[in-house]
Amino acid sequence: MEKFVIRGGRPLRGEVTVSGAKNAALAIIPAAILSQDICRIENLPVSISDVSHMMKTLRHIGAQVRLINANTIEIDARAVNSFVISHDMTKFLRASYYFIGALLGRFGRAKVAMPGGCYLGPRPIDQHIKGFEALGADVSIEDNAIVDAHADRLIGSPVYLDVVSVGATVNILLAAVKAEGMTVIENAAKEPHIVDLANFLNSMGADVRGAGTDTIKIRGVEKMHGCTYSIIPDQIEAGTFMVAAAATFGNVLIKNVIPKHLESISSKLVECGAQVEEFDDAVRVSLDHRPGHCSIKTMPHPGFPTDMQPQMAVLLALAQGTSYINEGIWSNRFRYAEQLNRMGANIKVEGQLAVVQGVEALRGAPVKADDLRAGAAMLIAGCAATGTTEIEEILHIDRGYENVVEKFAALGADIRRIRFPDNDAAHAV
Ligand code: UD1
Numbered sequence: 001m002e003k004f005v006i007r008g009g010r011p012l013r014g015e016v017t018v019s020g021a022k023n024a025a026l027a028i029i030p031a032a033i034l035s036q037d038i039c040r041i042e043n044l045p046v047s048i049s050d051v052s053h054m055m056k057t058l059r060h061i062g063a064q065v066r067l068i069n070a071n072t073i074e075i076d077a078r079a080v081n082s083f084v085i086s087h088d089m090t091k092f093l094r095a096s097y098y099f100i101g102a103l104l105g106r107f108g109r110a111k112v113a114m115p116g117g118c119y120l121g122p123r124p125i126d127q128h129i130k131g132f133e134a135l136g137a138d139v140s141i142e143d144n145a146i147v148d149a150h151a152d153r154l155i156g157s158p159v160y161l162d163v164v165s166v167g168a169t170v171n172i173l174l175a176a177v178k179a180e181g182m183t184v185i186e187n188a189a190k191e192p193h194i195v196d197l198a199n200f201l202n203s204m205g206a207d208v209r210g211a212g213t214d215t216i217k218i219r220g221v222e223k224m225h226g227c228t229y230s231i232i233p234d235q236i237e238a239g240t241f242m243v244a245a246a247a248t249f250g251n252v253l254i255k256n257v258i259p260k261h262l263e264s265i266s267s268k269l270v271e272c273g274a275q276v277e278e279f280d281d282a283v284r285v286s287l288d289h290r291p292g293h294c295s296i297k298t299m300p301h302p303g304f305p306t307d308m309q310p311q312m313a314v315l316l317a318l319a320q321g322t323s324y325i326n327e328g329i330w331s332n333r334f335r336y337a338e339q340l341n342r343m344g345a346n347i348k349v350e351g352q353l354a355v356v357q358g359v360e361a362l363r364g365a366p367v368k369a370d371d372l373r374a375g376a377a378m379l380i381a382g383c384a385a386t387g388t389t390e391i392e393e394i395l396h397i398d399r400g401y402e403n404v405v406e407k408f409a410a411l412g413a414d415i416r417r418i419r420f421p422d423n424d425a426a427h428a429v
Contacts, residue, residue: 001421004391004405006382007414008364012250014411018238018257019045019402020071020231024193026095027170028200028231029054030102032075033063034177035204037226042072044231045402049395053092057099060089080106087113087145093399094118097125097167100147101174104137109150114141118371118396121331127165131172134159135179156181156220164189164300169216170197177206179220188216191301192261196232203227233257233281236307237401239265240376242285243311244408246274247318247384251286252411259283264304265312268294272315293321293358298328310336310377314384317345319358327352336374339367343385364389369396376401383413 020043029051032039045051046067055065055073062081066074083103090096094117103110117123125147129139137151156179159172169189176183188194190212198211204227207219238257245252246269259266259278266276266283272291277284293316298306306329316323317340327333334354337347342365346357364387369375375397382389391397394417397404408415 001392002394002417002419004379004382004394005416005418006364006379006389006391008383008385008387008389010248010383010412010414012245012248012252012383012408012411012413015253015255016241016407016411017255018233018241021193021196021234022048022050022236022400023095023166023191024196024231025051026054026093027098027193027197028229029058029075030098031174031197031200031204033058033061033077033080033102034105034174034201035224035226036078037224038074038076039204039226040068040072040074040228042228042230044071044073045234046071046073048398048400048402050093050095050399053089054095057085057089057096061085083107083109083111085112090114091116094123094167097128097147098170098174100128100132100149101171104132104149104151104154104175105178108152108154111146111148113146114144120333120371125167127161127163127168128171131159131168131185132175135172135175135183137175154179154220156183156218158184158186161185161187166191166194169194173197173201173208173216173218176218177201177208177220178222178224181220183218183220185216185218186214188214189300190214192232192235192258200227200229203229235261236305236373238262238283239305239308240311240380240401242266242269242276242283243308243315244380244383245285246272246287246291247315247380249287250411251284253282253284255282257281257283264302265308268296268304268312272319290360291315291319293319293323295324295326297326300329303328306330306333307373309333310373311380313337313347313354313356314340314377314380316356317347317359317362317381318384319356321358323356323358325354325356327354335370336377339370339374339378340381342367343381343389361386363387366390366392368392369394372396372400379404379408383408383415
């Protein structure tokens with residue numbers, strides 16, 4: 001097993017380059033099987049474990065995946081020959097269920113084990129199924145464990161989502177691009193990675209319009225072709241470094257970002273007293289005094305992203321005064337509060353609300369990463385705290401942050417990856 005050891009209390013300074021968006025990559029990789037051709041995908045965060053699991057799954061169903069360089073792959077989907085994906089493949093991450101929509105689009109058949117992923121509360125897939133059924137698929141769930149979907153023909157249709165769901169929007173898009181006629185998704189998710197997926201599909205010859213609004217229109221096409229496509233920068237990785245800069249009283253230029261995607265995060269940082277300077281494809285964040293308090297409510301895009309909520313809580317834990325965090329998406333996203341409280345924070349959780357009474361400083365402690373973004377919060381807290389923080393269960397962090405030790409260390413953090421229980425310093429990276 002591995003853990004991170006951070007000796008905190010150093011302001012983060014310098015420049016960091018954000019990787020390609022994990023959540024866009026996780027939709028685009030399965031989408032590549034909709035063509036019987038070769039897709040080259042650039043700016044892909046190849047070394048995060050969620051992406052390597054998706055590449056493994058592609059190989060499992062017969063695709064060839066070639067690594068061109070550290071952030072580029074080629075997917076040759078001509079030899080894809082199976083619509084069955086077992087639990088061994090899907091247990092690691094939620095997004096493995098995007099293969100249901102993609103395989104339905106490719107073969108009219110998908111048999112995919114229910115997905116694993118971060119536990120943030122119940123994660124139903126009723127809206128995905130509603131969409132597949134609207135397109136004419138028969139969907140059953142065997143033994144509560146395997147989704148079996150098939151359709152002789154997929155026929156375009158209106159689909160109204162009862163909740164704004166990123167996953168359902170992606171899955172329905174994947175199934176609909178080759179359906180006969182027009183599909184209209186109403187109350188669709190508007191996250192940047194939905195737009196990125198639509199752009200990728202259009203580069204493959206699909207006809208998708210309106211992505212980024214709450215109505216997406218998909219006119220089915222018979223055939224799709226290969227393409228070369230570069231993934232957008234990761235909004236949440238960028239936001240994580242923005243908060244880390246502020247929480248450590250640092251000054252960081254965060255490069256390879258789309259500032260428009262960061263507006264909800266920037267405005268909360270400014271409300272707390274940080275300086276945020278926007279450039280064409282970079283933002284600089286600095287803070288030289290104790291932050292002020294503010295309140296946040298997480299919402300679907302363009303609201304404040306739930307995936308930035310734990311990181312922001314670290315800054316608010318250090319703020320002057322009381323902040324309120326209202327979690328509007330997930331029912332169990334405050335598990336990190338217990339860990340931050342071990343570091344001296346004062347956070348009380350009541351259902352979907354966290355009341356954060358700011359303290360002057362955090363102190364290092366042994367903590368764990370309960371899930372991916374909770375882990376990001378521990379990283380920021382460890383850098384901001386006095387003394388040494390040890391973070392266990394970092395496999396969650398490795399799911400979504402590329403070269404995380406190298407990136408934090410380049411900004412001046414004293415952070416090492418240690419293998420334990422042997423604690424052999426020779427393994428430190
Ligand atoms: C995606 C992101 C995740 C982020 C979340 C919300 C990926 C790979 N993951 O997750 O990081 O936290 O969006 O921004 O992109 N729901 C239903 N029925 C459904 C589907 C969802 O009730 O069929 C509910 C969920 O329980 C949740 C809400 O809708 O309360 C939003 O979920 P959704 O947008 O689907 O999240 P994911 O796609 O799983």
